[in-house]
Amino acid sequence: MNEQSAPPRRAGATGTYVYGVVPSDTTPTVFANVHGVDPKEPVGLVPRGEVAAVGSGVRLDEFGTEALEANLRDPAWLEDKVRAHDSVLAAVLGHATVVPFRFGAIYDSEDHVRAMLAERRDLAEALARLAGAVELGVGAYLDSEQLHARLAAERGIGEGEESGRAYMERRRLERELDDAVAGFAAECSRTAHDRLAAEASDARSNPVRASDDARRLMVLNGAYLVRDEGAFRAAASELASKLAADGVSVEITGPWPPYNFAAEAVE
Amino acid sequence: MSSSSSSALQQQVTLLELVDRVLNKGVVLTGDITLSVADVDLVYVGLRLLLTSVSTLEQPHGDEK
Numbered sequence: 001m002n003e004q005s006a007p008p009r010r011a012g013a014t015g016t017y018v019y020g021v022v023p024s025d026t027t028p029t030v031f032a033n034v035h036g037v038d039p040k041e042p043v044g045l046v047p048r049g050e051v052a053a054v055g056s057g058v059r060l061d062e063f064g065t066e067a068l069e070a071n072l073r074d075p076a077w078l079e080d081k082v083r084a085h086d087s088v089l090a091a092v093l094g095h096a097t098v099v100p101f102r103f104g105a106i107y108d109s110e111d112h113v114r115a116m117l118a119e120r121r122d123l124a125e126a127l128a129r130l131a132g133a134v135e136l137g138v139g140a141y142l143d144s145e146q147l148h149a150r151l152a153a154e155r156g157i158g159e160g161e162e163s164g165r166a167y168m169e170r171r172r173l174e175r176e177l178d179d180a181v182a183g184f185a186a187e188c189s190r191t192a193h194d195r196l197a198a199e200a201s202d203a204r205s206n207p208v209r210a211s212d213d214a215r216r217l218m219v220l221n222g223a224y225l226v227r228d229e230g231a232f233r234a235a236a237s238e239l240a241s242k243l244a245a246d247g248v249s250v251e252i253t254g255p256w257p258p259y260n261f262a263a264e265a266v267e
Numbered sequence: 268m269s270s271s272s273s274s275a276l277q278q279q280v281t282l283l284e285l286v287d288r289v290l291n292k293g294v295v296l297t298g299d300i301t302l303s304v305a306d307v308d309l310v311y312v313g314l315r316l317l318l319t320s321v322s323t324l325e326q327p328h329g330d331e332k
Contacts, residue, residue: 015300020293065300075317079282082289102293106300116296126294137284209283251277253284259292 013060016046016113018105019088020257021123024052026096034091037084038062046110048117051124054088054098055113063106089257093134099126100257126262133201133225134255138236140192140220143247144181151177185219188248192220192239199235200224204260219248223260283318290314
């Protein structure tokens with residue numbers, strides 16, 4: 001018997017999963033139609049002062065330390081819980097400001113949640129900073145094959161005759177073209193992000209996702225904190241039509257809870 | 268590209284964006300059972316499996332001649 005190890009948790013023991021924080025005057029009915037990470041448990045508020053945690057009960061035989069370790073390796077479980085986490089926060093959008101927490105904050109009791117809220121005065125400041133804003137995601141994808149072919153045509157690199165010298169020359173030009181495509185991608189990423197950031201209260205240019213599809217090379221993975229969604233979308237679609245001629249497609253996701261802007265607000 | 272495959276692609280993009288946000292962004296405060304550093308590695312194990320299971324839908328369509 002190891003005296004140092006924590007006592008085993010009783011079967012049926014529960015904890016409180018916390019999704020994020022809202023102003024305490026938020027009406028709890030916004031959660032009436034949403035499932036939490038445990039679909040059997042209602043989602044509600046744990047208020048303390050001017051802020052309230054959005055939480056729901058979880059069973060520790062699903063979310064306790066050992067159970068989590070196994071469940072996190074299960075992609076179906078993880079996808080299900082990630083979707084639930086987001087849908088709870090998304091239910092608040094349009095009704096109140098929300099400071100999203102990262103997946104997996106679980107407290108032993110609501111008293112512990114209240115203790116956390118009492119300790120973290122910066123949560124109220126984060127709510128003030130994010131008030132009235134949503135996050136929009138913008139991805140820009142370059143068809144690099146199309147651009148490559150167009151640049152080749154512009155430079156008169158044809159498919160035709162092929163002597164030994166022409167082959168070497170062609171190899172050199174191909175390398176130049178690859179550099180030109182990479183340069184275009186970098187320039188496109190910068191100008192698109194600057195244009196969109198000008199319409200936003202705050203902006204992040206995140207690392208692009210890798211792709212092995214040359215016709216769908218991600219050049220921008222941006223997140224924007226937006227207060228005037230109409231104006232932002234208008235700017236994005238103007239940008240999209242400008243970039244379409246170069247083989248770049250622009251895709252908007254959201255509105256999201258401000259995931260990308262919450263962590264900096266709470267230091 | 269057919270509209271059904273492009274909407275499947277769109278759904279995959281949205282799922283990738285969702286997973287990235289919920290697991291990588293947001294405020295990290297210590298709960299009684301907040302994911303520890305080791306657990307975060309586990310999240311990435313699950314995440315990689317999750318992304319592998321959906322990435323087939325992101326493959327190009329109509330490549331075959």
